[in-house]
Amino acid sequence: MARVRTGVRVVGAVLAAVLGASLAGCSSTGGKRAEERARAAEAGRPAVSTPRWTFAMVTHAGDGDTFWDIVQKGAKEAAAKDNINFVYAHDDQAQQQAQFVQNAIDQKVDGIVVSLAKPEALKDVLAKAAKAGIPVITVNSGSAQSAEYGALTHIGQDEVIAGEAVGTELNERGRKRAVCVLHEQGNVGHEQRCAGAKKTFSGTMENLYVEGTNMPSVQASIQAQLQADPSIDAIVTLGAPFAPTAIKAKDAAGSKAEVDTFDLNASVARDLKSGALGFAVDQQPYLQGYEAIDLLWLYRYNANVLGGGRPVLTGPQIVTADEAAKLEEYIKRGSR
């Protein structure tokens, strides 16, 4: 063991040396300091004097999902403004998600926001919420089941309509042969997006499934598809993090295809501005979180319901180079 302990000491010494060196080895470009310099402080104070209600949000987001992070941010900011105690839980397993909704009911919350990626699994527990008199708003997915399950309204993007917007946009750009890159096999929303795009696209479109948790493999798969069929002139990715990877794959394969994507992030904004990306379809996740909380508040405060029994659509909004410049700052702070 003596040798092991010496090893620990050596590692510690080296670590200390590196930490010391890091103070000297500063970067004069980029980094946190640059961000801090650029960012103005924003305060989040309640704008109303209604009682401090508790609203729970339970989604089907997996760990570390960029999209749901923005939804959550929207919800949190609305909660701060509306004097709401906001609680959030998520799990990509429907059974666990239902359990979290049950927990919220047990805590007698004043409102529940829930996403219905697998509606059937949540049917029973939503009936319990209705019985307990807790207002429910569904977000993102489940527009078809929302009213049936007793929700006040649904806020989200219809995936098929979003897909159709992509097909139309591709037509306008004179594309003939497209690939729809799905990074999660078996995700209904992804299938609907590609199916919607296929419906309105006048050229041919194929689906390509990639391993979303393994970026090098995503790149290799897209590269392989482009090499197998050089006539492909459009690649559509379904998530923002996959767009820069598709651009790399396209460059490596020597293809002239245009890369387009669903959702936004900082690199998408950068690539839109530089022209490396054609367009991005935003379903405005911030709005899904913000509106859900705000509408629950409105219902509690004023018995208002929005949508008239129909889903309130938050997208699709097509973002191109022009809008990207304007939105870049908002994307950086994580609200777009």
Added chain:
Amino acid sequence: MSTTAPADGLDERLAPTSALRKLLARPELGSVVGAVAVFVFFSIAAPSFLQASSLSTVLYSASTIGIMAAPVALLMIGGEFDLSAGVMVTTSALVSSMFSYQMTANVWVGVGVSLLVTLAIGFFNGFMLTRTKLPSFIITLGTFLMLTGLNLGFTKLITGTVSTKTIADMEGFASARALFASQWNIGSVTLKVTILWWFAIVAVATWILLRTRAGNWIFAVGGGADAARATGVPVVKTRIGLYMGVALCAWISGQHILFSFDVVQSGEGVGNEFLYIIAAVIGGCLMTGGYGSAIGSAVGAFIFGMTSNGIVYAQWNPDWFKFFLGAMLLLATLLNAWVRKRAEASK
């Protein structure tokens, strides 16, 4: 053992063996046959598979698995698993990126800190294993879960979102990218630097395994730790060394991901540990330890690269993608086992 000496009076163990026999005894022979079979299969099934540019894509795909499969193979020969290898790659990329960003430090500082952190995780795995005597399955499963949580928790805590901020505009990025993620265009072919890393790692691993004392230790520890200890093999040191080897390669792999994709998502890497183990097993490593080779892991990674991309080149209905992948891997492994059995029988 036979008591009758051969006619020429030499001990049978010292009798010269033919080159063919030597070849048949190699652990990777089965996987080479499998690789040739997969290669021929896709050459016929997919017209674009044989293009030089396609092969470079396959090689890139194989290299990203192979860089990790080689140390994992060594670890398996030493009789242990590492289920944390997949997320450790992501951890290493996250640490470099976030350290550089938060400290506004030169990118190379983050790269150095990441090396230390990753090696420390490898050391932790090996140290816990030898200290607690728990199975490596449990120890590294614990590390896997902890790292998955830390990756997400720290990223969220520090950056406020689930992916890192871009560090592409920071000092040192260009030179680090040159080392970890550069590429050369030769006509229509793009060769990635990971392929060089891969070959180098396999060469070093093979040298360690076959030409050094440490190599003997690895085989001995995997064959039977108690017997090895009795003959004076430093079992603890060997095991910790093997886990740190995996960590070192996870660091290389992680830096590649960081510098080629610029932004790292905290949820990545989960499940990749199995790909490394699969590549090592196809390459002839036994699940029980004591047998296998580093070159075999490279062939296994190559089979994986051919299969996952060949399916795309063949333009098969993608609904069946995972099924094809699984069937190909199973067939390759069966063929591998069959060839090995024949090889052993012919001895």
